[in-house]
Amino acid sequence: MIDRSVPPAGVVVGVDGDPTTLRAVGWAAQEAGRRGLPLDLVQVLPPSHRPAEELYPPTGRALSLLDQARRIASDAAPEVAVRLSAVDGVAGPALVTVSRRAHLLVVGARDLAGSLELTLGRTLVHTMGHAACPVVVVPAHWGPEDRHAGPVLAGVDGSPESHGAVAFAVDVADRWQARITAISALPRGTTDAEDDARRRVLAEARAGSATTHPGSRIHEVVRHGTPSAEILAVARDRAALVVLGSRGRGALVGPLLGSTSQAVVRAAPCPVAVLSSAAAARWTSPERVWAEEGV
Numbered sequence: 001m002i003d004r005s006v007p008p009a010g011v012v013v014g015v016d017g018d019p020t021t022l023r024a025v026g027w028a029a030q031e032a033g034r035r036g037l038p039l040d041l042v043q044v045l046p047p048s049h050r051p052a053e054e055l056y057p058p059t060g061r062a063l064s065l066l067d068q069a070r071r072i073a074s075d076a077a078p079e080v081a082v083r084l085s086a087v088d089g090v091a092g093p094a095l096v097t098v099s100r101r102a103h104l105l106v107v108g109a110r111d112l113a114g115s116l117e118l119t120l121g122r123t124l125v126h127t128m129g130h131a132a133c134p135v136v137v138v139p140a141h142w143g144p145e146d147r148h149a150g151p152v153l154a155g156v157d158g159s160p161e162s163h164g165a166v167a168f169a170v171d172v173a174d175r176w177q178a179r180i181t182a183i184s185a186l187p188r189g190t191t192d193a194e195d196d197a198r199r200r201v202l203a204e205a206r207a208g209s210a211t212t213h214p215g216s217r218i219h220e221v222v223r224h225g226t227p228s229a230e231i232l233a234v235a236r237d238r239a240a241l242v243v244l245g246s247r248g249r250g251a252l253v254g255p256l257l258g259s260t261s262q263a264v265v266r267a268a269p270c271p272v273a274v275l276s277s278a279a280a281a282r283w284t285s286p287e288r289v290w291a292e293e294g295v
Helices: 020-035 060-076 091-099 116-120 122-130 160-176 192-207 227-235 259-267 277-284 286-293
Strands: 011-014 039-045 082-088 104-108 135-138 152-155 180-186 218-224 241-245 272-275
Touching: 011 020, 011 091, 020 039, 020 060, 020 104, 020 135, 020 160, 039 060, 039 091, 060 082, 082 091, 091 104, 091 122, 104 122, 122 135, 152 160, 152 227, 160 180, 160 241, 160 272, 160 277, 180 192, 180 227, 192 218, 218 227, 227 241, 227 259, 241 259, 259 272, 272 277
Parallel strands: 011 039, 011 104, 039 082, 104 135, 152 180, 152 241, 180 218, 241 272
Antiparallel strands: 135 272
């Protein structure tokens, strides 16, 4: 149950003591400014006597840490209203609860050389797989000078999550006035008929955004190879953002991310937005679902 007395969230950043958090704050502040939304800086604290997953004003060390993040946000986007909150509970589920009221949830990524779960922990894996809004992972090496430097990439495989990814990518690209590339990968050695079928999948994904963004132009690319490797190869050409569904076509439903999402988040040179099934549903039918939730 969400406490309806709390004002609806704008762009939410999960803040902890790791320096990578501060890069995420800068990215999120700039994005909140572009969207005309407030920025919510949230720190998750261990469970206590307080009701679980209920936001409250921070004090003590939490307030000090969040104040530091607020200064970085003000430097990045002085016009954005910043709110500070703490919440008690297990980090992953607490952030998922907050995401139900958010437009975006932004987190910082540590050095991800190795298994995503081992290097980043279950918190981010759980959050990306279950959050009700897109989760943007800002890499540890990202800097403000890299902002909006290239196209927005959307990974497409025909799954409902990838349709949501395209819808979100088109919205972002429209706000940033950036190019959009929808990319799909097939195994090497596929037939012409399989290529044609995948291009129809890309066209279907593009058509879903035509009514909300009629002026958008999506460059469609079909490549041959491992999906994560092909997406990363295109992303390395100065992409601004990669957008993916948390689980692709054929992926098992479970607590973990699909293998493509894991690999791209781990190695991407730019921020990566991941949409869970719930987040994809909000972006393929935003007026209906968001209205029901009061976001």
